[in-house]
Amino acid sequence: MILRPILSSLTRHKLTVMLLMLQVALTCGIVCNVAFMIEERIARMSAPSGVAEDEVVLIDSVQVDPHTNPQMRHLEDVAALRAIPGVRSAVAVDAVPFNGSDWTSSLNTQPDSDANAASASVYNGTPGELQTLGLNLIAGRDFLPGEYLPLDSAHDGAGLGKVSTVIVTRALADKLFPAGNALGKSVYPFSQPARIVGIVDHLSRPGPHDAGAEDYSALFPLLPDTAEVTYVMRTAARNRKHVLEIAKATLTRLDGNRIVRQPSTFAQLRADYFHRDRTMVGLLLAAAVALAFVTAVAIAGLAHFWVGQRRRTIGIRRAIGATRGDILRYFQTENFLIVSGGVVLGLLLAMMLNLILMQQYEVPRLPVYYLPIGAAVLWLLGQLAVLGPALRAAAVPPVVATRSM
Amino acid sequence: MFGYYMDLALRSLRRSPVLTALMVLAIAVGIGASMTTLTVMHLLSGDPLPGRSQHIFYPQVDPTSRLNPHSQPYDMMDYHSAVDLWSAQRADRQALITVSALRLTAPTVHQPALMAQMLSTTSDFFPMFAVPFQYGNAWTAQDDARHARVAVISSDLNNKLFQGSDSVGRTLWLKDADVRIVGVLAPWRPSPQFYEVVGGRFSDGDTASFYGRPEDVFMPFFSSLEVNDGGFNPFTCWNAPDPGVKLQNSPCVWVALWVQLDSAAKVSGYRDYLASYAEQQKALGRFARADNTRMFDLMQWLDFNRVVPSDVRLQTWLAFAFLAICLFNTIGLLLAKFLRRAGEIGVRRALGASRAAVFAQCLVEAATIGLLGGLGGLLLTLLGLWLIRRQPVEYAELIHLDPSMFGLTFALAIAASLLAGVLPALRASRIAPALQLKTL
Numbered sequence: 001m002i003l004r005p006i007l008s009s010l011t012r013h014k015l016t017v018m019l020l021m022l023q024v025a026l027t028c029g030i031v032c033n034v035a036f037m038i039e040e041r042i043a044r045m046s047a048p049s050g051v052a053e054d055e056v057v058l059i060d061s062v063q064v065d066p067h068t069n070p071q072m073r074h075l076e077d078v079a080a081l082r083a084i085p086g087v088r089s090a091v092a093v094d095a096v097p098f099n100g101s102d103w104t105s106s107l108n109t110q111p112d113s114d115a116n117a118a119s120a121s122v123y124n125g126t127p128g129e130l131q132t133l134g135l136n137l138i139a140g141r142d143f144l145p146g147e148y149l150p151l152d153s154a155h156d157g158a159g160l161g162k163v164s165t166v167i168v169t170r171a172l173a174d175k176l177f178p179a180g181n182a183l184g185k186s187v188y189p190f191s192q193p194a195r196i197v198g199i200v201d202h203l204s205r206p207g208p209h210d211a212g213a214e215d216y217s218a219l220f221p222l223l224p225d226t227a228e229v230t231y232v233m234r235t236a237a238r239n240r241k242h243v244l245e246i247a248k249a250t251l252t253r254l255d256g257n258r259i260v261r262q263p264s265t266f267a268q269l270r271a272d273y274f275h276r277d278r279t280m281v282g283l284l285l286a287a288a289v290a291l292a293f294v295t296a297v298a299i300a301g302l303a304h305f306w307v308g309q310r311r312r313t314i315g316i317r318r319a320i321g322a323t324r325g326d327i328l329r330y331f332q333t334e335n336f337l338i339v340s341g342g343v344v345l346g347l348l349l350a351m352m353l354n355l356i357l358m359q360q361y362e363v364p365r366l367p368v369y370y371l372p373i374g375a376a377v378l379w380l381l382g383q384l385a386v387l388g389p390a391l392r393a394a395a396v397p398p399v400v401a402t403r404s405m
Numbered sequence: 406m407f408g409y410y411m412d413l414a415l416r417s418l419r420r421s422p423v424l425t426a427l428m429v430l431a432i433a434v435g436i437g438a439s440m441t442t443l444t445v446m447h448l449l450s451g452d453p454l455p456g457r458s459q460h461i462f463y464p465q466v467d468p469t470s471r472l473n474p475h476s477q478p479y480d481m482m483d484y485h486s487a488v489d490l491w492s493a494q495r496a497d498r499q500a501l502i503t504v505s506a507l508r509l510t511a512p513t514v515h516q517p518a519l520m521a522q523m524l525s526t527t528s529d530f531f532p533m534f535a536v537p538f539q540y541g542n543a544w545t546a547q548d549d550a551r552h553a554r555v556a557v558i559s560s561d562l563n564n565k566l567f568q569g570s571d572s573v574g575r576t577l578w579l580k581d582a583d584v585r586i587v588g589v590l591a592p593w594r595p596s597p598q599f600y601e602v603v604g605g606r607f608s609d610g611d612t613a614s615f616y617g618r619p620e621d622v623f624m625p626f627f628s629s630l631e632v633n634d635g636g637f638n639p640f641t642c643w644n645a646p647d648p649g650v651k652l653q654n655s656p657c658v659w660v661a662l663w664v665q666l667d668s669a670a671k672v673s674g675y676r677d678y679l680a681s682y683a684e685q686q687k688a689l690g691r692f693a694r695a696d697n698t699r700m701f702d703l704m705q706w707l708d709f710n711r712v713v714p715s716d717v718r719l720q721t722w723l724a725f726a727f728l729a730i731c732l733f734n735t736i737g738l739l740l741a742k743f744l745r746r747a748g749e750i751g752v753r754r755a756l757g758a759s760r761a762a763v764f765a766q767c768l769v770e771a772a773t774i775g776l777l778g779g780l781g782g783l784l785l786t787l788l789g790l791w792l793i794r795r796q797p798v799e800y801a802e803l804i805h806l807d808p809s810m811f812g813l814t815f816a817l818a819i820a821a822s823l824l825a826g827v828l829p830a831l832r833a834s835r836i837a838p839a840l841q842l843k844t845l
Contacts, residue, residue: 015832016740023733030726037719064508064518161645190645208609259520275797276611280716287723290434291730297427298734304424305741361610361715 006334013306020302021342024378027295028346032374033353034288036366040211041281045274047214049097050169050202052134054237055088056266057244058096061251062259063227070225071150073255078126080254081231084246086239089132091232093125094151094224095206096133096266098273101230102207105160107218108188109176118175119213120168121205122160122189124151124222125232130167130200132234138170140183140198143221151222159222161190167198171215187218194220211364240265292377296385299339303331303389307396314393315400324394331390332383339382343375350374406762407769414770417746424742425774428735432778435731436818437785438724444790444810446721448803449616450713453595454534458703460497461533462664462672464490464679467697468686469643470656478697480603480661481640484653486686487660491527495678496664497671500530501626502600503660507633509622510578511566521562523579524601524620525629531557531588533665534600539563541573541588544625548587552628557588562621577622582632584624593619596803597712599703600663603640605710612714616800676700728821735774735825743767743833750833751841764834771826772819779818786814 010017061077063070074092081090095101108117123129130142143165152159166187173182173196186193203217231251235243244263251260264272307314314327354366418425452458465478468486482490491501502524509521530536531543540563544555556577563572577584597615605612624632630653639657646655666672679698687695701709743750750763758766787806794801 015828016737016744019733019737019740023730023737026726026730026733030723030730034723062520158646192645208611210609259518272797276613276716279796280719283720284723287438287727291727294431294434294727294730294734297431298737301424301427301738302741305745309745361719 003333003337006330006337010334010337016302017338017341020298020338021345023295023298024339024342024382025345025349027291028343028374028378029349029353031288031291031377032346032350032366032370033357034284034291035374036354036370037363038281038284038288040363041277041284044211044214045277045281047204048202049204049270050133050135050200050215051097051204051266052234053266053270055234055240056096056133056232057235057240057247057264058099058230058232058266058269059244059247059251059263060228060230060261062261063229063255063257064259065255065257068255068257070227070229071223074126074224074229077231077251077254080250081233081247084233084243084250086235086243087247088234089128090234091126091129091132092224092229093123093129093232094226094229095121095123096230096232096269097204097206098269099206099230100273102205105189105218107172107176109185111188111191111193118172118216120172120216120218121207121209123203123217123219124224125219126223127221129219129232130198132232133203134234135203136201137167137198138201140167140196142198143167143219147221148223149221150225153224153226160220161192163189163192163194163220163222165197165221166194167200167219168196169200169203169215169217171202172218173199175216189220210362292381295378296381299335299382299385300389303335303386304392307331307389307393310393311396311400314396315398315402318396318398319401327396328390328394331386331393335382335386335390336379339379343378346378347371347375406765410766410769411773413766414773417742417770418773421742424738428738428774429777429781431731431734432775432818432822433781433785435724435728436778436782436814436821437789439721439728439817440782440786440810440814441789441793442717442721442724443813444786444806445717445793445800445804446713447810448596448805449717449800451596452704453597453599453707454703457535457665460665460667461703462496462666462675463701463703463706464662464664464675465699465701466490466679466683466686467692467694468658469693470691476697478699479641479658481658482660482662483656483658484660485691486682487662490662490679490682493678493682496675497667498529498533498665500527500533500600500663501660502526502530502663503626503637504601504620505629505633505636505638507580507636512576512578514566516566521579521622522620523622523624523629523633525624525626525633527626529665530600530623530663533663534595537591537593539589539591540571541586544587549625549627552631553625554582554584554628554632555587555625556584557590557623558586559590559619559621560592561618563589579622579624579632580636584632590619590623594803595619596800597707599707599712600661602707602710602712603661605712610711610715612710612712613798613800615710615712616798616803672700732821732825735771735822736828739767739771739774739826740829740832743829744836746833747836747841750836751838754836754838755842760834763836764830767830767833768823768826771822771830774826775819775822776815778822779815782818783811783814786810 063073078090078092081087103122104119105122106117106119130137147165149159149163176182177185182196183199186195202215204214205217233243248260248263357363466486467478468483487501491499505523506520507523508518510518527549528544528546539560543557548555563569572586572589575586598617598619602615637652639659642657644656666675683692683695683698686692790804790806793804
């Protein structure tokens with residue numbers, strides 16, 4: 001098809017064509033970035049937590065009586081929870097992934113130096129935390145019974161300054177020791193060294209953190225001794241509700257002078273934690289679809305007007321030998337040219353927007369493959385939008401040419 | 406004349422109902438999305454202390470005892486620095502702040518014990534932040550000094566325990582201590598809960614928790630340390646605390662100080678005082694750095710902590726980008742529509758209508774679309790705000806449409822559609838009548 005006549009016809013509607021191109025460009029720029037944000041959020045929501053999510057349930061207990069020894073209380077509670085039929089193991093912990101109780105500590109690779117430090121979330125719990133959460137130990141071993149110390153929460157977790165062993169996630173091990181030989185090395189929460197005795201595959205942090213640091217977690221053999229504690233139990237997926245009910249009754253029976261709260265399955269905890277992200281994904285998706293729709297309406301509306309305006313010209317072309325296909329292709333090509341102009345601008349705009357977002361919201365760089373996909377989507381959208389009016393144009397009979405109006 | 410243009414506009418809009426509906430819908434959705442997000446932004450980013458915030462300041466020092474590569478002072482202070490600065494009484498008003506949770510029961514009220522959030526502060530807190538009282542008063546500076554066991558409670562707690570009656574003089578059991586109620590607040594819901602904002606830059610944009618409710622119990626700082634001994638948590642520590650050492654003497658930051666400074670001279674005076682205090686502490690060997698002090702005013706501190714959640718900011722940008730595209734859409738469609746009526750406009754021009762008259766006629770049509778879009782936009786805004794109120798976020802209950810936003814919705818809708826109408830109307834008014842008449 002010869003482009004000359006199309007181009008010369010477009011130059012007679014410069015303003016309209018420019019407006020449409022700008023609209024396509026804006027849509028392209030925004031939709032590319034929105035799609036990228038959706039992908040990012042979905043990636044965050046579906047990142048593995050490391051926990052056997054379908055088998056873990058948890059319940060919080062807050063001790064009210066200040067004269068009870070919390071550690072003794074935990075021992076007795078855990079023993080009772082383990083005895084519940086269907087419970088495979090139970091532990092008392094101070095945090096689990098996504099529960100928001102995030103104790104972050106800086107771990108150094110040299111004493112008294114912040115060089116090569118990483119900031120990691122600290123997990124403390126009674127023996128058996130690894131099996132109960134279902135963490136996958138990929139190197140080394142679990143803590144030995146003799147390694148456990150009290151957390152000493154009355155003195156702001158002073159136990160962390162005395163502990164001699166630690167288990168870290170693979171991500172944290174690689175961050176601290178990029179050479180990949182973390183096992184057996186020492187880290188320094190404060191001035192005392194703690195030897196890395198085990199590495200687990202994944203363990204998400206209790207709260208949100210920067211991209212790339214979401215898996216920086218360290219487990220310490222420190223026994224919680226706070227009045228507020230979370231009991232974690234592992235059971236078969238189908239027993240979860242039942243076990244939670246019994247656990248709640250058991251804890252209240254053992255000591256009525258406490259507040260038992262938030263019994264939930266790990267799956268619920270995850271759903272609540274990511275509620276904000278799910279809402280945003282929904283909003284972003286709605287925005288992207290609405291933008292595409294509005295642009296499609298603009299393309300279709302304009303084509304509709306142009307077909308009306310050009311009925312006579314189309315009739316003349318048909319009368320002197322153009323086929324229906326020729327007319328159809330004319331409108332399709334015209335649309336392709338306009339959308340292409342918009343897409344070229346739009347891809348530049350997408351990259352610019354991404355640069356602004358990178359500064360404002362710490363969004364990563366837009367992957368290059370978004371650009372061809374974005375272009376293809378807009379071309380397809382343009383062709384779909386123009387198809388109706390173009391078919392109507394193709395249906396204009398040649399006899400129109402002979403009428404005066 | 407306006408009535409005639411209105412009639413023409415309605416006729417023209419009725420002639421292509423689908424197109425009209427699409428234009429109105431696009432404007433309505435654009436306006437609805439923008440106004441919903443703008444209302445949320447407006448409510449979340451407002452000044453919590455209008456007229457006073459420029460006099461409220463947040464001093465910071467760096468109490469670390471070893472050289473710290475962190476270039477900024479911590480968001481809170483250690484006990485000694487905070488109490489030193491507070492006791493010096495160099496500002497017009499000053500209040501210490503720290504938060505803890507403790508068990509609360511009201512004797513004679515038959516309700517189970519509850520875990521209450523307690524704000525430990527000093528007497529200046531209430532006048533400095535213009536906290537409204539329903540019954541009684543704040544405690545006095547003397548109460549601070551003699552560690553009085555008194556408390557002020559929130560109106561929520563008063564409703565819950567005492568059904569809203571005047572509970573001044575009654576006793577609360579806080580942990581193991583008897584505490585007398587001296588004041589009950591009127592409903593008070595600052596947005597954000599500004600006096601407690603810390604650590605915003607570490608929260609990864611998830612700052613909705615800054616919009617929570619104020620605490621239920623307010624107690625004099627020093628007596629609360631005795632009552633809830635061991636119940637306080639540090640914000641962060643720069644060294645491992647030694648066993649057996651109280652939080653007050655540990656290398657941890659957990660107390661905030663707010664000061665009120667009523668003149669520019671006092672502000673610079675206080676900055677000098679902070680610097681000299683840091684110098685003195687460095688000379689004593691307690692601070693490693695003397696040059697790491699800072700003092701933001703209230704709004705700067707909120708900005709520094711990026712209190713408006715990043716999702717809300719992102720939604721606002723997105724909504725306005727959407728409105729922009731809807732505008733382009735309307736410009737394009739109006740242009741096509743007006744130019745298609747070139748013949749009709751040519752006849753009007755030939756019959757004596759001036760360019761201005763044609764321009765006005767086109768603008769009236771555009772404004773009509775804007776008005777209809779604004780109505781739809783208002784409904785969509787109400788729907789959007791209703792949806793946000795149902796979200797499980799702390800600021801949900803703060804969200805409402807205020808009269809200024811109501812007016813702004815219409816102003817924005819009509820301005821947007823007029824803006825969209827100007828270019829097409831200009832083009833239409835410049836149609837040459839002779840050319841059009843020839844083709845008729």
